[in-house]
Amino acid sequence: MRGVIVRISGPVVEAEGMTGAQMHEMVTVGKENLRGEVIRIEKDHAVIQVYESTSGLRPGEEVKGTGKPLSVELGPGLIGNIFDGTQRPLQVLAERAGVFIRRGINVPALPRDKKWHFTPKVKVNDAVYGGDIIGVVEESGLIEHRILVPPNIQGKISEIADEGEYTVEEWIAKVRMGDETRIIRMFHTWPVRRPRPYKRRLTPKIPLITGQRVIDTFFPIAKGGTASIPGGFGTGKTITQQQLAKWSDADVIIYVGCGERGNEMVDILLSFPKLVDPRSGRSLMERTILIANTSNMPVSAREASIYTGVTIGEYYRDMGYHVALMADSTSRWAEALREISGRLEEMPAEEGYPSYLPTRLGEFYERAGVVETLGSESRIGSLSIIGAVSPPGGDFSEPVTTHTKRFTRAFWALDKELADARHYPAINWIQSYSEYVDEVSEWWIENVDKEWRRYRSEAMRILQREDELKEIVKLVGPEALPDRERLILEVARILRVAFLQQNALDPIDTYSAPIKQFKMLKIIIDFYYGAQKIIEMGVPIFKITQIPLISDIMRMKSEIPNDKIELLDELYLRVKASLSELEKSLR
Amino acid sequence: MSIVKPEYLGVSRISGPIIVVDGVSGVGFDEVVEVITPSGEVRKGRVLEVERGKAIVQVFEGTEGLSLSETRVRFLGEPLKVPVSMDMLGRVMNSLAEPIDGNPKPIAEDLRDVNGSPLNPVAREYPRDFIQTGISVIDCMCSLVRGQKLPIFSAAGLPHNLLAAQIARQAEIGGEEDFYIVFAAMGIKHDEAVFFRRRFEEGGALKRTAMFINLAEDPVMERIITPRTALTLAEYLAFEQEAHVLVILTDMTSYCEALREISASLEEVPSRKGYPGYMYSDLASIYERAGRIHGKNGSLTQMPILTMPNDDITHPIPDLTGYITEGQIVLDRELYNRGVYPPVNVLISLSRLMKDGIGKGKTREDHADVASQLYAAYAECNELRSLASIMGEEALSQRDRAYLRFGDEFEMRFINQGVDEDRSIEKTLEIAWDLLSILPREELTRIHREYLDKYLRT
Numbered sequence A: 001m002r003g004v005i006v007r008i009s010g011p012v013v014e015a016e017g018m019t020g021a022q023m024h025e026m027v028t029v030g031k032e033n034l035r036g037e038v039i040r041i042e043k044d045h046a047v048i049q050v051y052e053s054t055s056g057l058r059p060g061e062e063v064k065g066t067g068k069p070l071s072v073e074l075g076p077g078l079i080g081n082i083f084d085g086t087q088r089p090l091q092v093l094a095e096r097a098g099v100f101i102r103r104g105i106n107v108p109a110l111p112r113d114k115k116w117h118f119t120p121k122v123k124v125n126d127a128v129y130g131g132d133i134i135g136v137v138e139e140s141g142l143i144e145h146r147i148l149v150p151p152n153i154q155g156k157i158s159e160i161a162d163e164g165e166y167t168v169e170e171w172i173a174k175v176r177m178g179d180e181t182r183i184i185r186m187f188h189t190w191p192v193r194r195p196r197p198y199k200r201r202l203t204p205k206i207p208l209i210t211g212q213r214v215i216d217t218f219f220p221i222a223k224g225g226t227a228s229i230p231g232g233f234g235t236g237k238t239i240t241q242q243q244l245a246k247w248s249d250a251d252v253i254i255y256v257g258c259g260e261r262g263n264e265m266v267d268i269l270l271s272f273p274k275l276v277d278p279r280s281g282r283s284l285m286e287r288t289i290l291i292a293n294t295s296n297m298p299v300s301a302r303e304a305s306i307y308t309g310v311t312i313g314e315y316y317r318d319m320g321y322h323v324a325l326m327a328d329s330t331s332r333w334a335e336a337l338r339e340i341s342g343r344l345e346e347m348p349a350e351e352g353y354p355s356y357l358p359t360r361l362g363e364f365y366e367r368a369g370v371v372e373t374l375g376s377e378s379r380i381g382s383l384s385i386i387g388a389v390s391p392p393g394g395d396f397s398e399p400v401t402t403h404t405k406r407f408t409r410a411f412w413a414l415d416k417e418l419a420d421a422r423h424y425p426a427i428n429w430i431q432s433y434s435e436y437v438d439e440v441s442e443w444w445i446e447n448v449d450k451e452w453r454r455y456r457s458e459a460m461r462i463l464q465r466e467d468e469l470k471e472i473v474k475l476v477g478p479e480a481l482p483d484r485e486r487l488i489l490e491v492a493r494i495l496r497v498a499f500l501q502q503n504a505l506d507p508i509d510t511y512s513a514p515i516k517q518f519k520m521l522k523i524i525i526d527f528y529y530g531a532q533k534i535i536e537m538g539v540p541i542f543k544i545t546q547i548p549l550i551s552d553i554m555r556m557k558s559e560i561p562n563d564k565i566e567l568l569d570e571l572y573l574r575v576k577a578s579l580s581e582l583e584k585s586l587r
Numbered sequence B: 001m002s003i004v005k006p007e008y009l010g011v012s013r014i015s016g017p018i019i020v021v022d023g024v025s026g027v028g029f030d031e032v033v034e035v036i037t038p039s040g041e042v043r044k045g046r047v048l049e050v051e052r053g054k055a056i057v058q059v060f061e062g063t064e065g066l067s068l069s070e071t072r073v074r075f076l077g078e079p080l081k082v083p084v085s086m087d088m089l090g091r092v093m094n095s096l097a098e099p100i101d102g103n104p105k106p107i108a109e110d111l112r113d114v115n116g117s118p119l120n121p122v123a124r125e126y127p128r129d130f131i132q133t134g135i136s137v138i139d140c141m142c143s144l145v146r147g148q149k150l151p152i153f154s155a156a157g158l159p160h161n162l163l164a165a166q167i168a169r170q171a172e173i174g175g176e177e178d179f180y181i182v183f184a185a186m187g188i189k190h191d192e193a194v195f196f197r198r199r200f201e202e203g204g205a206l207k208r209t210a211m212f213i214n215l216a217e218d219p220v221m222e223r224i225i226t227p228r229t230a231l232t233l234a235e236y237l238a239f240e241q242e243a244h245v246l247v248i249l250t251d252m253t254s255y256c257e258a259l260r261e262i263s264a265s266l267e268e269v270p271s272r273k274g275y276p277g278y279m280y281s282d283l284a285s286i287y288e289r290a291g292r293i294h295g296k297n298g299s300l301t302q303m304p305i306l307t308m309p310n311d312d313i314t315h316p317i318p319d320l321t322g323y324i325t326e327g328q329i330v331l332d333r334e335l336y337n338r339g340v341y342p343p344v345n346v347l348i349s350l351s352r353l354m355k356d357g358i359g360k361g362k363t364r365e366d367h368a369d370v371a372s373q374l375y376a377a378y379a380e381c382n383e384l385r386s387l388a389s390i391m392g393e394e395a396l397s398q399r400d401r402a403y404l405r406f407g408d409e410f411e412m413r414f415i416n417q418g419v420d421e422d423r424s425i426e427k428t429l430e431i432a433w434d435l436l437s438i439l440p441r442e443e444l445t446r447i448h449r450e451y452l453d454k455y456l457r458t
């Protein structure tokens, strides 16, 4: 199919003579073969969003169909790589075109010349189904890439490649499907807007351990779950997302920089290879895939980047991995939708956003989940999605935040005032919530401590009480409160500073193992119980606040590393001892 | 190129800065046009939208004096290009890089697309070299690094110009390497432009400075081009001549207002406060031109200045800027009224690139801890201040009173400094430790014990 451009308005191009075009079909536009996607069809007229700059494009230039929807390549070579929103490998682009991004350069996502060591896992005449593992490739030191039978293929293996070195384009298996023979290569393509199939969904129950105390202990996310991080500029969305990308106990991390800063992507590119995965001792880059469509790159590719990321995520999920995807920021994606919609002169709904915004958001977060994968041997895989939201003016009542809230089950509300006071992560403990607490409790009880739930609730209660008491203090001053309540204020302060605040830049504090989190919490809460008891016996509050050990409690997060947990037990005993001394002095 | 460009006589519509030309063919999106007024004056413009037989054109110098029948339009077949050259240093130019200082046109070393191209993220070098501005509050608490984009959020009547000029003058980048200033003024008053020129002159920086001026009385639409022209030169200086360049863009608020005006004349669906929905992307296409490139010596540091309408930081202009830049320095009217210069509100100010630009071997080992402790202590002080204002200071504990005293001295001795005072980072940290000694040692939990032992005075 070949059409002709009749109108150009920014990234949106209209063409006629497009009879036969399909919705979401990839097309090439103009003399420079810019890449675009059909987003509306009326008779022989098609509207196309172009993924590259349209500067200089003229009416009369040609539009050619490719017959295929916008798709990504799935196969070895994804891990450790960085792609733009439509999966162009940025490293290769830089080699070919220099430091600035040039348009009209079409490079395949996966390297064609690289050979991978393939080890077959099936034999001739084996029956295979979509999702079955045909063989494996060591993609990185951390990831064994399982070559899957694409979802739409099933039959008998008629040929299988021997163990050896192959490029992604060579055939590695042939499957007889009826009277057809289908060739299987190490990669296949998949349309980004179509969720990949699985057998069935399971309930997320295992926490995604992030090493961030306020998240894991108070507002956890489960593997296969969804979370959103809304917050005004500079409140810590990116740092939180990066912390999760660094320390989460997922197998594969997909980090989508959607309409954000170029330097943030470089930061990841430079720092991840040097960071060591606490579980495997390997470089974090060996499990990470980056998708970068920075704010100065074309806006329609920003829209695609989210889908590119999530499709790659589903693919690794289908191999039986736990995948976590961070999207920073989904607001920029929504704005891209709005901009395109505006150019199409669609009827705007709230704040200029198209009326289908909630549907799109919902569809995106629906692609998260724990699933039993396709294939004759069942595997469990999960895809967790954590989306940053950038509300204008930091106002959470705007459409993207409110709709996102409906589709995500953990809500980490970043608070400008906390960020201004350098309380990081600035996750507001009153406004945030997680619907996974019940589900993940079991894991904590089995793996960490049977009293986890009780300590967590007590801490939450103290923080909530503080919130109420602060209102009173504003009116009458702290002196007017009984010591019992002043103790709550003091303990809440310790909780905030010693537990909730967590410095991403401190080499020890940056990651807290679950056991460390629990022991820290226990020290604080048991300190509270002890102090409460002696206050009831008549010890004045200032005797408590003057206990020198409080400053050790304040420092435990950055002074006690994860592999020296016994120091926390020691501190626990010292705190106990110093309270009983106070108690004794009373008698 | 001496190919004759097609010229069209007559336009079918004039609305605000926009004209519609019918009957055209072969016109490309985004290309430059020359609009010839009935009186023979030539103005520049740009194709905003093109259909078969019809082009919508934005005229930079405005549509005043144009008529439907007698206006002629020439399409130049390429995007807007501006000259770049080392000779532009020491010169004053308009938005299209034409000299307005009465001297001859600098010889162009190259012609470049004013919009630049997006940098491939993998080609970027992460900015991590500290720039000493000599201003304590900036150097210690929101440190500037080479290649950063760090705006000043100000408001009418606050001394942002003074501060920007002081930074430009004192910024000690490297020393032996080349350091240039590119200054772009959008819609500022004549006096302000003169002020900057004089300040650069006094500091001996004028010959290292290129100025692009669009004054308040100049055509509004040109403002869309001014920062881009300036950045095109800055990129040339930074990435071709490998110099360190500081770009000052003022006032971004006037720029955004011009953007809103175009959007309104195109009858686009507005987003917040009438500003177009694509303002984020548009601003990003300016701010993201800051940075460093892997393998090159130069750097392009941006310091945009904007005035917050009604002192409102949630207004779309500061808001969208804050979402793109790598921090912000926010000026505060209340501090200013109390005579503090520079009146920087440290709590809402931030430098995101500070973390990698400071510390051992760069500034000093204790820098990060000190900054973090100052922040925490000042935040605590502010909270206590509101309590004290209700109940009186006497109602507070000794600890709390120490915080109040800390806060007062922090503002008067640390933030406050002279307009010509150039403090070294050592000096700045010395003052900081002095202030921290007001607080009980147990309160200083954000500082490693070893630094307390080493630096804290008792």
Ligand SMILES: Nc1ncnc2c1ncn2[C@@H]1O[C@H](COP(=O)(O)OP(=O)(O)OP(=O)(O)O)[C@@H](O)[C@H]1O
Binding pocket: A231, A232, A233, A234, A235, A236, A237, A238, A239, A240, A260, A390, A424, A425, A426, A502, A503, A504, A505, B322, B323, B324, B350, B351, B352, B353
């Ligand atoms: N956990 C943390 N530990 C230490 N510093 C933090 C932490 N979280 C945030 N910060 C500080 O806050 C700054 C801003 O954070 P970040 O860049 O993540 O904000 P953001 O919400 O992504 O902003 P934007 O919307 O503009 O991108 C960081 O540069 C860092 O200085």
Ligand SMILES: [Mg+2]
Binding pocket: A237, A238, A239, A260, A328
């Ligand atoms: Mg961010």
